[in-house]
Amino acid sequence: MTSTVLTVATMGEAASAVAQGATFFAGGTIIMRDINAGTAAASLVRTTDPSLKQIRISGETVTLGAGVTMANILANRDLAFLHPVARLVGGPQVRNMGTVGGNLFAPHPYGDFAVALLALGARVVMAGQGGARPVDDLLRDGTRSPGLVAAVEFARPRSGTFGFLKVSRVKPKGVSVLSVSALLPREGGRIRGARVAWGAMGPRPQRGTSAERALEGQSLTAETMGRAAAAAAEGLNPETDAIATDWYRREVAGVHLRRMLEQMERG
């Protein structure tokens, strides 16, 4: 089936088209495959609205428009803490095309940027709706988009509190065996409000609650890292695909969590 594509000038018009059932077309790196295969939705909408590509940094708050590409992030020096994440999404062409918004809906094993946003405790701003909702909710709801995402916002992490690691077989470009990210704010040397997020360890990026419990209230010693690593795979149900089996993913999750924590500790 062929799809019809509507191009509109403003985010508002795009949001109403989405509300009426159209599928949003962002960078196209996922959805264009379906269009090429004739399996995409009948009605698609895209917008040329420049506000979707805005990056705003005011005080400690970072706001990324949903249409910001991985390459846009890599070109922004104020977002250096996100460069190790954006650099590992696809190859150069995919990074020039793929957007922050699209990454939130990318199916397994994709969604590496969404994993980082989940660890950062990002909030999602929907077009035409007031307020923002936790990215956790949106990711829990699956790959069906709940409307048009306008932007994501989060507090810039303090130096040394944010970590990200992606494990892939093909370098420098390869999909995830898994990815893991953490935000570990400290109070008086103790971790307060630990957030750990996993990618490719289930159908969608998800919180690593068992690892979070092992880290909360502790200082980041070798012993704490060991306990978090031992608990890492609890409650996770990864898929088996061409890259790795579910068993393998569970086996290595703790090892990679520990490596990321060690990296964070070294700074």
Added chain:
Amino acid sequence: MAKKPVNFTLNGDARAAFAEDGQNLLEFLRRGVGDMSPKYGCGQGTCGACTVMIDGETQLSCLVLAEAVDGKEVRTASGLPSPALDPLQVAFMENFAAQCGYCTPGMLVSARALLDRNPRPSREEVIEAISGNLCRCTGYETIIQAILAVAEGRVRA
């Protein structure tokens, strides 16, 4: 089915053609415009044979909506100079960087984009720049050598 007018520049020349609804840029360039240099390898974004530059950025034309290049500058491997060659083309020949040649137009576009932005890339930067382009023949080393030869000024063209 709706046809959409697309006005754009292809390798510096103003062009106008109609795109079908949902048509990808690769098919549009090959069938609609007659530029056969971008190749169809996978149609899924994995091989890079269809790589073109849009406003100076490399993109995968099989995943770009043709109508989205309205008002934009598209560059393909056929825009490389002829009959006098781009130094990259000379270096690809001198270094045996092509066997079947199917990946070559995409490789040349990725390499040109790299050198336009960064004329003296390191080996790592070259590898990174062509990491979205698959080659099933050469094992990549000759391609890396060819691009480095241009970067290091070892090619006369």
